[in-house]
Ligand SMILES: Nc1ncnc2c1ncn2[C@@H]1O[C@H](COP(=O)(O)OP(=O)(O)OP(=O)(O)O)[C@@H](O)[C@H]1O
Ligand SMILES: [Mg+2]
């Protein structure tokens with residue numbers, strides 16, 4: 300695979316593929332948007348994503364949209380290191396001068412990359428937070444992973460982040476199990492960005508929330524993204540979220556990218572029939 | 584074969600020197616060499632049956648029996664005491680199964696010291712080996728019950744959850760309450776349980792002159808701290824690690840520099856050295872100089 304040297308991107312992904320199952324010669328041809336399925340009919344392997352390539356510029360916000368099961372979460376999990384990809388390369392501008400494939404480093408270095416350069420907000424707060432330890436403790440975990448060792452500094456940082464996320468100061472030493480869904484999600488965001496990662500991965504961060512709460516969380520995300528100049532990869536099946544946050548968008552179906560470009564252009568003039576269907580469904 | 588023949592075969596009095604057969608000892612020593620090569624890393628080993636119950640120091644005993652040879656002198660202590668039932672039993676077993684091996688209560692005389700929950704007060708030297716009996720070898724068990732997951736955490740040096748547990752303890756109680764078995768980072772790489780020694784003893788493992796070996800019989804693990812290795816208690820820069828403080832000297836020998844323990848007396852309680860041999864020696868010195 301031909302990968303250009305470090306360029307104006309925070310994250311470059313080339314040919315990312317992940318499948319669940321043994322795989323066979325027919326897997327790639329028998330799955331995808333044309334075939335209309337993600338499961339290989341011959342061997343039963345799920346091709347969760349394949350041939351996924353994109354660049355995310357520093358400080359940029361890139362959306363990934365697509366129906367349920369299209370592979371969005373799989374892409375994020377591979378990037379964060381929760382899953383081991385089946386193929387592909389991923390480069391971070393902030394790691395090894397942008398020339399180090401983070402998929403092939405040792406598990407110890409992978410952990411370091413995740414601790415220092417990435418942040419992830421999971422679809423469910425239960426996955427991103429330990430609900431039984433305090434909100435401050437959850438944020439501390441990220442900072443401790445990034446080798447912060449001064450409690451006073453950790454608490455100052457946690458407090459600043461929680462206040463920015465509009466979580467009351469008094470909640471800092473309480474476990475998020477007692478918080479509302481919206482507040483849990485805001486704690487999760489605070490945790491993900493705590494150590495100043497260069498790339499933040501956000502998976503359906505507002506999907507479990509009331510519409511009234513959603514807007515507030517989106518505003519905060521936007522504000523913090525602008526203030527900290529972090530690059531973000533925003534997964535959503537809600538085109539409204541993507542329209543608000545993302546300058547560029549990727550549309551996925553059955554594990555493949557079917558369309559990519561400026562969000563405005565995609566929404567105004569979708570090229571792929573699937574995207575046209577998606578767009579018409581929200582404009583209706 | 585009838586039952587009588589079987590019984591007579593099984594009850595043969597001909598123990599091998601050191602009770603364990605030579606192949607078993609070799610397997611233990613091989614595991615120990617690996618443990619020494621990767622300080623603080625838990626090495627699985629095929630824990631053998633011994634004529635004492637698991638949980639009574641079989642891990643430490645297997646290490647001692649695998650190492651001991653003619654000319655060695657062994658000391659066994661339990662929480663610092665040479666005369667506790669557990670220490671006496673282990674010493675007797677070593678004595679009976681390893682003819683020619685010396686036994687002592689004097690720390691200075693010993694070449695191998697098997698211990699439960701203490702490090703002798705008298706500083707150990709390079710030719711001495713300290714063998715710890717370990718009930719629970721996995722320091723991450725308090726934050727993660729799954730063995731798979733703790734193994735992954737060690738492999739990736741992913742210790743943030745351990746740190747968070749200390750942070751939460753500190754926030755909740757104003758200090759880190761963890762007392763015995765305080766977690767340490769060994770050689771800058773592996774988090775290790777020093778076995779349930781008091782905090783007092785933890786700094787004495789750092790850059791120590793002697794070799795420390797740890798054996799967990801029930802959990803089938805050995806690990807090691809080679810001489811001159813960094814052993815750092817997990818602590819925060821603004822809340823450094825501290826050891827126990829005693830307001831009074833030892834009520835028996837008057838020592839102000841040893842780790843003390845409370846023993847219930849007939850009328851009141853007395854606070855005395857936990858290391859009985861050290862206390863005796865210190866007392867004798869006091870009396871001699873009087
Ligand atoms: N561990 C797994 N084992 C087998 N198949 C899996 C596994 N994880 C995901 N898949 C499959 O991979 C495909 C992509 O899943 P993924 O979760 O990435 O989709 P998604 O786009 O995030 O969907 P949603 O919008 O519902 O969150 C789906 O068909 C899913 O069933
Ligand atoms: Mg998903």
Ligand SMILES: [Zn+2]
Nearest residue numbers: 833836856862
């Ligand atoms: Zn004393």
